[in-house]
Amino acid sequence: xxxxxxxxxxxxxxxxxxxxxxxxxxxxxxxxxxxxxxxxxxxxxxxxxxxxxxxxxxxxxxxxxxxxxxxxxxxxxxxxxxxxxxxxxxxxxxxxxxxxxxxxxxxxxxxxxxxxxxxxxxxxxxxxxxxxxxxxxxxxxxxxxxxxxxxxxxxxxxxxxxxxxxxxxxxxxxxxxxxxxxxxxxxxxxxxxxxxxxxxxxxxxxxxxxxxxxxxxxxxxxxxxxxxxxxxxxxxxxxxxxxxxxxxxxxxxxxxxxxxxxxxxxxxxxxxxxxxxxxxxxxxxxxxxxxxxxxxxxxxxxxxxxxxxxxxxxxxxxxxxxxxxxxxxxxxxxxxxxxxxxxxxxxxxxxxxxxxxxxxxx
Amino acid sequence: xxxxxxxxxxxxxxxxxxxxxxxxxxxxxxxxxxxxxxxxxxxxxxxxxxxxxxxxxxxxxxxxxxxxxxxxxxxxxxxxxxxxxxxxxxxxxxxxxxxxxxxxxxxxxxxxxxxxxxxxxxxxxxxxxxxxxxxxxxxxxxxxxxxxxxxxxxxxxxxxxxxxxxxxxxxxxxxxxxxxxxxxxxxxxxxxxxxxxxxxxxxxxxxxxxxxxxxxxxxxxxxxxxxxxxxxxxxxxxxxxxxxxxxxxxxxxxxxxxxxxxxxxxxxxxxxxxxxxxxxxxxxxxxxxxxxxxxxxxxxxxxxxxxxxxxxxxxxxxxxxxxxxxxxxxxxxxxxxxxxxxxxxxxxxxxxxxxxxxxxxx
Numbered sequence: 001x002x003x004x005x006x007x008x009x010x011x012x013x014x015x016x017x018x019x020x021x022x023x024x025x026x027x028x029x030x031x032x033x034x035x036x037x038x039x040x041x042x043x044x045x046x047x048x049x050x051x052x053x054x055x056x057x058x059x060x061x062x063x064x065x066x067x068x069x070x071x072x073x074x075x076x077x078x079x080x081x082x083x084x085x086x087x088x089x090x091x092x093x094x095x096x097x098x099x100x101x102x103x104x105x106x107x108x109x110x111x112x113x114x115x116x117x118x119x120x121x122x123x124x125x126x127x128x129x130x131x132x133x134x135x136x137x138x139x140x141x142x143x144x145x146x147x148x149x150x151x152x153x154x155x156x157x158x159x160x161x162x163x164x165x166x167x168x169x170x171x172x173x174x175x176x177x178x179x180x181x182x183x184x185x186x187x188x189x190x191x192x193x194x195x196x197x198x199x200x201x202x203x204x205x206x207x208x209x210x211x212x213x214x215x216x217x218x219x220x221x222x223x224x225x226x227x228x229x230x231x232x233x234x235x236x237x238x239x240x241x242x243x244x245x246x247x248x249x250x251x252x253x254x255x256x257x258x259x260x261x262x263x264x265x266x267x268x269x270x271x272x273x274x275x276x277x278x279x280x281x282x283x284x285x286x287x288x289x290x291x292x293x294x295x296x297x298x299x300x301x302x303x304x305x306x307x308x309x310x311x312x313x314x315x316x317x318x319x320x321x322x323x324x325x326x327x328x329x330x331x332x333x334x335x336x337x338x339x340x341x342x343x344x345x346x347x348x349x350x351x352x353x354x355x356x357x358x359x360x361x362x
Numbered sequence: 363x364x365x366x367x368x369x370x371x372x373x374x375x376x377x378x379x380x381x382x383x384x385x386x387x388x389x390x391x392x393x394x395x396x397x398x399x400x401x402x403x404x405x406x407x408x409x410x411x412x413x414x415x416x417x418x419x420x421x422x423x424x425x426x427x428x429x430x431x432x433x434x435x436x437x438x439x440x441x442x443x444x445x446x447x448x449x450x451x452x453x454x455x456x457x458x459x460x461x462x463x464x465x466x467x468x469x470x471x472x473x474x475x476x477x478x479x480x481x482x483x484x485x486x487x488x489x490x491x492x493x494x495x496x497x498x499x500x501x502x503x504x505x506x507x508x509x510x511x512x513x514x515x516x517x518x519x520x521x522x523x524x525x526x527x528x529x530x531x532x533x534x535x536x537x538x539x540x541x542x543x544x545x546x547x548x549x550x551x552x553x554x555x556x557x558x559x560x561x562x563x564x565x566x567x568x569x570x571x572x573x574x575x576x577x578x579x580x581x582x583x584x585x586x587x588x589x590x591x592x593x594x595x596x597x598x599x600x601x602x603x604x605x606x607x608x609x610x611x612x613x614x615x616x617x618x619x620x621x622x623x624x625x626x627x628x629x630x631x632x633x634x635x636x637x638x639x640x641x642x643x644x645x646x647x648x649x650x651x652x653x654x655x656x657x658x659x660x661x662x663x664x665x666x667x668x669x670x671x672x673x674x675x676x677x678x679x680x681x682x683x684x685x686x687x688x689x690x691x692x693x694x695x696x697x698x699x700x701x702x703x704x705x706x707x708x709x710x711x712x713x714x715x716x717x718x719x720x721x722x723x724x
Contacts, residue, residue: 264701268643275637279717281630339626355641 004074004083007112008326014113014129015090016314024300025248026133027180027220027313030091031142031237034165034174035124035149038156042166043100043119051103055118061152062107062116067145070110077101085322091129096120114145121166122174124149131313133244135177135237143233162229169226173233177240178224180209181247184297185254187219188266195247203227204243209289218289218316223247259301270298271355278349282335283342288319303355315348365434366445369474370688376475376491377452378676386662387610388495389542389582389675392453393504393599396527396536397486397511398518404528405462405481413465413481420480423514424469429507432472439463447684453491458482476507483528484536486511493675495606497539497599505595524591531588535595539602540586542571543609546659547616549581550628557609564605565589571651580651580678585609621663632660633717640711644697645704650681665717677710 011017015028036042040054055075063071076084076098087093092115093106100119108115117125126149128142156164162172170176186192196206207222225240259266273294276283283291292312299309317323319341325332328340373379377390398404402416417437425433438446438460449455454477455468462481470477479487488511490504518526524534532538548554558568569584587602621628635656638645645653654674661671679685681703687694690702 264643268704271641271643272638275639275641276634277637279633279637281626281633283630342630 003072004079007072007074007108008083008086010110010112011314012111013090014111015131015317016112017310023132025181025183025251026244027182027316028091028129028131029134029138029177029179030127030129031135031138031175031177032125032127033142033146034122034163034170034176035126035146035153036156036164036166037123038154040123043104043121043123044166046103046119048103051119054123055103055105058116058118058124058153059105059107061149064152065145065148067141067148068107068109068114071107072110073105073107076104076106082322082325086326089317089320089322092127093117094120094125097125114141122170133179133248135179135241139177139233139237165228170228172229173231173236175228175233175236176224177237178222179240179244181221181223181244181251182219182293182296183221183247183251184219184293185251185256185258186247188258188262189254191250191254195250199223199243199247202239202243204240217286218293220289220293220316255297255300266297267357270294270301270303274298274352274355277345278352279346280342281346282338283345284338285319285321285341288341288345289316292316292319298355303357305353308352311348315345318348319345366436366441369434369436369470370445370448372472372474373676374473375452376473377493377679379672385494387543387545387613388606389544389678390453390491390493391496391500391539391541392489392491393497393500393537393539394487394489395504395508396484396525396532396538397488397508397515398526398528399485400516400518402485405466405483405485406528408465408481410464416485417465417467417480420478420486420515421467421469423511424478426514427507427510429503429510430469430471430476433469434472435467435469438466438468444684444687448688451679451682451684454489455479456482456487476503484532486515495541495610497541497603501539501595501599527590532590534591535593535598537590537595537598538586539599540584541602541606543583543585543606543613544581544655544658545583545609545613546581546655547613547618547620548609550620550624551616553612553616557612561585561605561609564601566602566605579648580655582651582655582678617659617662628659629719632656632663632665636660636714636717639707640714641708642704644700645707646700647681647683647703650703650707651678654678654681660717665719667715670714673710677707680710681707 037054040046041050043051046054059073062068063073084093084098087106088095090112092108092112094117097104097106097117097120103119105118106115107118113129115127126142126146128138130138158164163174165171165174183192186195199206203226205224205226209217209220209222223244225236227236273291277291277295292315296309296312298304299306299312321337324337324341324344327344332340399416402408403412405413408416421435424430425435446455446460449468450457452474454470454474456479459466459468459479459482465481467480468477469480475491477489488504488508490500492500520526525536527533527536545554548557561568565588567586567588571579571582571584585606587598589598635653639653639657654677658671658674660666661668661674683699686699686703686706689706694702
């Protein structure tokens, strides 16, 4: 079995099979640092042999760290499209990393909670991710990892500007903290646009499920800091966390307003989603996401037991196109993928208890 | 309790609670005869007192017949809009009967399998209806009823033309036989138009669920003879029955072609309908009809037990707007009606077994 297949088939990972308590609003948190080697040209300017030298150097340094368990290095040009797409759907690599596959690589740990992209826009993109709202714990881990790595690698650093990066928007801390939020309340109440504008003013960006330019299917949004310069990492994270707490409050508030003012519409959407997901034989990724969103809302409203949330969060990822291809172990066209997706969802939701409509929303 | 309320609340009727074997394609059969009194002007030309005299005369004659059990006479101008609409949804009266309510009436039996409209387009419209495909049995009943009635009433009759009617399209036998057919196979395969054209050439008309100009929601069509003149009643019925048998064959054939060629789409529609109807909290009459249509198809494909067909056929009528109003015993706007409809359907389908997808279509 190929290494990548073992990685793909491993579902005991941070995002696919969390045993931790999940949050009603936050699906997962991520922190990434952009780092570059002081003595090498930026990836976009490096030729093939330079890029390969960087992969070799960084790969060795990362694999010898204590902070990463059973690390695996994958060369992007040795992966096929589907494999790359699966890693993207798990948020372990980016679209940009695949655009120049020669001399690009990723190192990840067994639980897939840590991934380091080599020769993306910067030499290194160090990322830690965790289910739930966990920015501070994540920062500790990333910080320790970065410090360890800095002992063996010489990072490009300016006393005036901080860490140097290929794009000036990452200059300074090179830090981007982002949180995946489930915001059906704000979307359904029509308040999402207002919230986006408000957080933009505070230097915070809102994107769809798969980053820049992607759609927010399933009412899932990626919210992250924009600024990397002029503040300490702790301050950036603290400020983001404060804003996100406000967004969480507004989301919870919006949900209960919706439930009060439009209870039938909400119950109807939840009921229909519950019935559809368990009985459909053909479902697109987008419809699945939107239906799963209402099922997650049902858990938040105590209509389904809490443990169902882990299952739903897992399906948010497992019903993405490349995951469906991987599960089928075959090349499927869009139509066959929609059938396989429906089959997987039906199977996973087989043991779903009845919706408890005498719920007490809390 | 008002008489009309007893009639409305009586669900042990021919169409709402049949214990007879139902058919995979034919929901119900109806035969009606148009008759006029020889010595009275046609209803549209009669003044109020003339119309009332006709009601009195015919009412007495009908109520004294042996062929009608516990007959009830209802004056249309004493019914409110909802009551009239419920009777229309049960196919017991027509829209035309309600257009001039003064001096218009209907006599029906307890099981609501026989109804005689007085002062519709003709003085008398005698109708018998029965679940399933039952034209010949119905004709025997109507014929006997008509013969009995003719002993006490003097019908307008010409030795050359036969029974005289207000509209020449009913002249002769005054007979219209019609069958309510469930034709999802022909609709989904796109063959319905071809079938309509073919039967039109044979003097047979295809209409929607509630007659002329109505939509065929739930893939339900009313198919009836057009010609009333120049043939005996037995010939008309025999010819219609022959054509309908061909339509039934084509429908069954179309269903299995669909199931072979587009099985996933069909299973998906059936699964979704099953899930939606049991879990929706807001559903329009049209969506309900179309979803129920797929549920009926599931019974025909042996995915649900045969006894479910009676329940579904009942819901085809019980989820119509006035029936929903009557069930709620309140004046509901369209929105509240959609909620009540969803509630009734959820309740009725509570005991629905799981879909058996290892079905053997027969």
